[in-house]
Amino acid sequence: MARDGWPKNPKTFENAAAVVFYMDGGGGHPIIQKGRREVVQKLIDQKVGFVNLHYAVEYPKSQSKHVLAWLGGYYETGFSTNPHWDADITSLPEHPITRGVKPFKIRDEWYFNIRFRPESKDVTPILKATPPDGVRGTPAAKKNKGREEVVAWAFNRADGGRSFGFTGGHTHRNWSNPDFRRLVVNAILWSAGVEVPKDGAPVKMDPDDINRNLDRKGRR
Numbered sequence: 001m002a003r004d005g006w007p008k009n010p011k012t013f014e015n016a017a018a019v020v021f022y023m024d025g026g027g028g029h030p031i032i033q034k035g036r037r038e039v040v041q042k043l044i045d046q047k048v049g050f051v052n053l054h055y056a057v058e059y060p061k062s063q064s065k066h067v068l069a070w071l072g073g074y075y076e077t078g079f080s081t082n083p084h085w086d087a088d089i090t091s092l093p094e095h096p097i098t099r100g101v102k103p104f105k106i107r108d109e110w111y112f113n114i115r116f117r118p119e120s121k122d123v124t125p126i127l128k129a130t131p132p133d134g135v136r137g138t139p140a141a142k143k144n145k146g147r148e149e150v151v152a153w154a155f156n157r158a159d160g161g162r163s164f165g166f167t168g169g170h171t172h173r174n175w176s177n178p179d180f181r182r183l184v185v186n187a188i189l190w191s192a193g194v195e196v197p198k199d200g201a202p203v204k205m206d207p208d209d210i211n212r213n214l215d216r217k218g219r220r
Helices: 036-045 061-071 172-176 178-191 207-211
Strands: 018-021 049-053 073-076 085-089 104-108 123-129 149-156 162-166
Touching: 018 178, 036 049, 036 061, 049 061, 049 178, 061 073, 061 162, 073 149, 085 123, 104 178, 123 178, 149 178, 162 178, 172 178, 172 207
Parallel strands: 018 049, 049 162
Antiparallel strands: 085 104, 123 149, 149 162
């Protein structure tokens, strides 16, 4: 694990089965900075799993060609939208990522109106929910009132590798929900080419762990 930005040790990526990015996105996305896109492309070429969580799914539109090939979809500024709302996951598709995961309802900053590869059959929606029309914050999102939206997806890449995009993860306490947690752990295993147990990954956690090791952010 590398904290506080891009790994300072280039050997961090050596022999990785999957890489998980849970960090800043948009114009400050560490991956798009000079010399780093090539590092990720090399990992992609090696069929390494590629997982982006929350803000990490947001890239500038100028990077769309690379990101759509890597992740299958992304948060596009001005097109996608990022409100806080209660996503009611009432059903789940049959997929290794959903093994052992029960439907759940969680308030988070769930991004939606994601820009996906046009007519791609390699993108599998994993989590879908219908947001209130009042939170559709962009002109593009407002055109789809009442539509069920994809907030997490799996992507079988053309190179044979696997990727996963997950738009939740803004609210730390949501990781205390075992279904929320298991889904993401399953997805990381799947992206790495590891067989997901039939009942899902074991994700037992001491409830007190959610409050351990927190950085002091000060008063806002």
